[in-house]
Amino acid sequence: MLLDLEKPSDVSECQSCQIDEGRFRCLTCSGDQMFCHSCVVKAHQFLPFQKVQEWIGKCFQDKSLEELGFIWHMGHGGQPCPFSDDPQTWEDMPLDTEAGFRPTETINGQAIPTTLTIIHSTGVFVHNVVWCGCPGTKHQQHVQLLKAGLLPASTTRPRTAFTFEVLDHFLIDALECKTSASSFFEKIRRMTNNSFPDTVPVRSYKYSCQHLN
Template sequence: KTQNDFLLEWIPWQEKYLSIILGLENPAVPEKCQVCLQADGNIRCLSYQTCHTWCWPCVVRSHVHHPFHRIQQWTGQFYDNIALHDLGYVLNLGHNGASCPKNTDKSQGDWFCNHFTIIHSAGIFIH
């Protein structure tokens, strides 16, 4: 078969595929967070192959070890890109994602860098 033959076979299905794709972009009813089942699930992760929605505390907790996932937040009209950092995510280097346990001198506070840029195969991230 030629490419044209394959396209001719697909044409009757195009409306169904378009409907499914657009349905993922515009949730018909607001969903609850699929982790806590309490708050509105207005955040999704494009790096997962599922259609799960989260509230911001649950998406931050579930991405402790996935800081380079692509996150989007529902604005009421469309999903817009948002950084995990903007949701309160703190990237701790070392110690399996936790704060350094040796930082016992609370007078100095936690040492942290306000902003830095990471270039990763999944994109450019500012934390």
């Protein structure tokens, strides 16, 4: 019975659109539904920390939502900012007076996603983030992250963030189990990839532990 879980269901088409081939499943969601590429991304629009796998013919292989093209839009309930595709928005953006750069990178006047490493209770995730460009927001990335329930590791050009959930999780572990920050972070890395924890994408191991403390 347990071995049956290691193969796709007997239904070959996507169980959402029922058109394309269902090659993806989510280990975090309940049920054994299989999705096509576009439907699995759409189904996880508001679930960025779910673990997805792809059937490659002989077995299931881990696949991140970032690899599948998932984009995390800041603000507007997860929908794209109406100003993010307006080149004038980024051309008029003032330089950061302290750092000397514009907080959002652009190509030909178009905002490009920022790669962000996010530590959550279930593992370390990498996501492409598009910032809100509405007038009056001052384009403060760290403020947009806080509003999304993420604690940025820096207030200037953040590239690493922690969910509030993982911070609460660590607090309880430290109080009840006397878990150190380094041991807790090693656990998160193993939850991400138990076979090869050293390959987990983290920008700075010591830096992450310092923020947990």
